Amino acid sequence: MEVKWKDIFSNNKNLFIVSDWEECNEDKKQAWHLPTKYDYFSAGDMNLRVGIVASGDVYREEEFLLAGVLWGSRLGNGARTVVYFVASDFSSVFLRALAELGGKLTGKAIYWREKLTPSL
Numbered sequence: 001m002e003v004k005w006k007d008i009f010s011n012n013k014n015l016f017i018v019s020d021w022e023e024c025n026e027d028k029k030q031a032w033h034l035p036t037k038y039d040y041f042s043a044g045d046m047n048l049r050v051g052i053v054a055s056g057d058v059y060r061e062e063e064f065l066l067a068g069v070l071w072g073s074r075l076g077n078g079a080r081t082v083v084y085f086v087a088s089d090f091s092s093v094f095l096r097a098l099a100e101l102g103g104k105l106t107g108k109a110i111y112w113r114e115k116l117t118p119s120l
Contacts, residue, residue: 054086
């Protein structure tokens, strides 16, 4: 089943610091060397960039973290950037790694459950 992330994010605006998400297309994913199995979204302005990397399936934590850091660095281009990692589960190691991100890049974890309403 395909997850309609944009609808989910639009219905949960209170969780994110921005709205009006744009989805990253496949061509941009390839051009920016992003892992293609995740979904990427962006929003924000010149002073604050915000991105989402989402996984509806089981993922490898190292790859998911790398995907989010790559996405944030591409989006930010030197500006303050927040990346939301949306997945169904996070290990304590992954959450500690997010806490270690620094500089202009901040990471936040959001739990997603398909069967819950609202799902985030």
